[in-house]
Amino acid sequence: MTNDEQASPASAPRGWREATKTALYGPGGFYLRPEGPAGHFRTSVHASPLYADAVARLLCRLDDVLGRPGELAFVDMGAGRGELTSGVLAALPADVAARVRAYAVERAERPAGLDPRVEWRAAPPAGVTGLLFANEWLDNVPLDVAEVAADGTARRVLVRGDGAESLGGPVDGRDARWLARWWPLGDEPGLRAEIGHPRDEAWAAAVAALERGLAVAVDYAHLKGARPPYGTLTGFRAGRETAPVPDGSCDITAHVALDACAAEGAVLLTQRAALGALGVSGGRPPLALASSDPAAYVRALARAGEAAELTAPGGLGDFRWLLQPVGVPEPPLAP
Numbered sequence: 352m353t354n355d356e357q358a359s360p361a362s363a364p365r366g367w368r369e370a371t372k373t374a375l376y377g378p379g380g381f382y383l384r385p386e387g388p389a390g391h392f393r394t395s396v397h398a399s400p401l402y403a404d405a406v407a408r409l410l411c412r413l414d415d416v417l418g419r420p421g422e423l424a425f426v427d428m429g430a431g432r433g434e435l436t437s438g439v440l441a442a443l444p445a446d447v448a449a450r451v452r453a454y455a456v457e458r459a460e461r462p463a464g465l466d467p468r469v470e471w472r473a474a475p476p477a478g479v480t481g482l483l484f485a486n487e488w489l490d491n492v493p494l495d496v497a498e499v500a501a502d503g504t505a506r507r508v509l510v511r512g513d514g515a516e517s518l519g520g521p522v523d524g525r526d527a528r529w530l531a532r533w534w535p536l537g538d539e540p541g542l543r544a545e546i547g548h549p550r551d552e553a554w555a556a557a558v559a560a561l562e563r564g565l566a567v568a569v570d571y572a573h574l575k576g577a578r579p580p581y582g583t584l585t586g587f588r589a590g591r592e593t594a595p596v597p598d599g600s601c602d603i604t605a606h607v608a609l610d611a612c613a614a615e616g617a618v619l620l621t622q623r624a625a626l627g628a629l630g631v632s633g634g635r636p637p638l639a640l641a642s643s644d645p646a647a648y649v650r651a652l653a654r655a656g657e658a659a660e661l662t663a664p665g666g667l668g669d670f671r672w673l674l675q676p677v678g679v680p681e682p683p684l685a686p
Contacts, residue, residue: 364509364517367584368549370597371493376458381599382491383459394487395569395622395667396435399657403438405629410439410482411447412683413565417480423450424481424564428557429488430455432462436469452479475560483557483566489612490570490604492550496543496584497522497530503538505530514596522546533611534578543582547608554612554673563678569622572609572671579606609673617675618682622661623668628684631658 375381395402414423427436436455440448453469454476455461461471470476475483496508500518505527507519522530526546530536534544558566573579583606586595595603609619620628662668674682 362512364511364519366495366507366519367510367597368493368495370510370512371603374597374599374603375491375493377599379599381602395661395670396431396438396486398660398667399654400438400442401631401654401657402626402661403435404442405626405631406435406482406484407439407442408629409565409567409683410451411444413482413679414447414450416679416683417563419450420480421450422452422480423447424452424454424476424479424483426454426456426475426479426481426483426560428456428475428483428485429491430457432459433457433465433469433471435484435486437466440466440468451481454479475557477560478562479560480563481561482564483561485554485557485566485568485570487570489550489554489568489607489609491602492553493603494549494605495526495546496582497526497536497546499536499538499540499542501540503540505536505544508543510597512596512598514594514598529611533575533608542580543584544578545582545584545605545608547611550607551612555614558614558675558677561677564676565679565682566675566677567682568607568609568612568673568675569670570607570609571669572607572673574610574619574671575608578608607671609671613673614675616681617673618684620672620674620684621668622670622672623664625672625674625684626658626662626668631661 376383410425425436425439430436433455436453440451440453443451454472455469456472456475458473497505498508498518500506505522507522509517509519525548529546529548530544533547536542536544554568584595586593586601586603588601593601597603613619660667676682
């Protein structure tokens with residue numbers, strides 16, 4: 352009997368998609384733990400309230416485009432512990448907030464003390480009108496990994512519960528077709544790719560929740576022609592990047608091929624450009640304000656620092672925004 356046959360099912364080699372699904376969302380999984388994502392890494396939502404303010408402005412602009420409907424949905428995909436939903440509700444003008452129905456979509460239990468106006472759901476609602484916003488959600492949709500073997504063929508990467516990898520059979524079927532279209536691999540041994548069609552399908556299903564409005568996905572991403580040659584699969588634990596080990600102890604994530612997710616009419620922008628169009632600027636406040644109103648100057652300087660972090664080249668500013676209009680002509684981002 353081989354060692355693999357003696358191993359328990361949890362530690363037997365399996366594809367990264369299956370292993371990640373169990374590690375993140377299975378019993379005791381990483382995303383179901385009490386501390387939530389904010390206990391391990393910092394997203395734009397946690398970096399500054401300016402982010403929720405900008406999303407609230409986008410929702411208000413969309414409200415105008417939609418003709419100010421009697422009920423305006425805000426759907427927060429992968430809501431964590433409801434931080435973005437709460438921030439958006441707090442930032443909305445009273446007349447808009449009175450018509451907003453807020454949905455937080457998350458597999459974890461509803462956190463204590465969350466604004467009672469927020470409807471906590473395991474799946475998005477159907478047939479709503481408004482804004483669906485997915486901040487760093489798609490990067491945690493599990494997917495399989497392919498690697499070019501010594502014979503030049505792309506093979507599925509298998510992983511044990513301790514993170515040790517081995518190569519399985521050749522990639523075929525829809526996986527092979529997706530790679531050929533969106534992430535072609537050469538024949539150099541060691542080249543790797545993450546097979547992204549589960550994310551394309553997850554995003555299409557989320558967008559389908561909208562009857563009219565705008566769906567936005569924000570993530571670290573790459574585009575065809577500039578895919579990373581060895582993939583991006585990694586882990587995060589307690590604020591530090593770590594080896595991805597599918598045992599529930601760490602986040603497991605990979606950058607998103609957002610261009611593969613985009614449907615007709617979609618717009619792709621950097622976060623720097625998107626937030627700039629929504630009024631977030633890292634410009635330093637005028638020095639004259641320091642003399643006329645020192646407290647206001649300090650507050651403005653703090654906001655400028657937070658805005659600079661959200662839009663910084665080489666950091667959060669390089670995130671990509673995928674904006675998918677549904678029944679509206681174009682994303683309402685113009686200043």
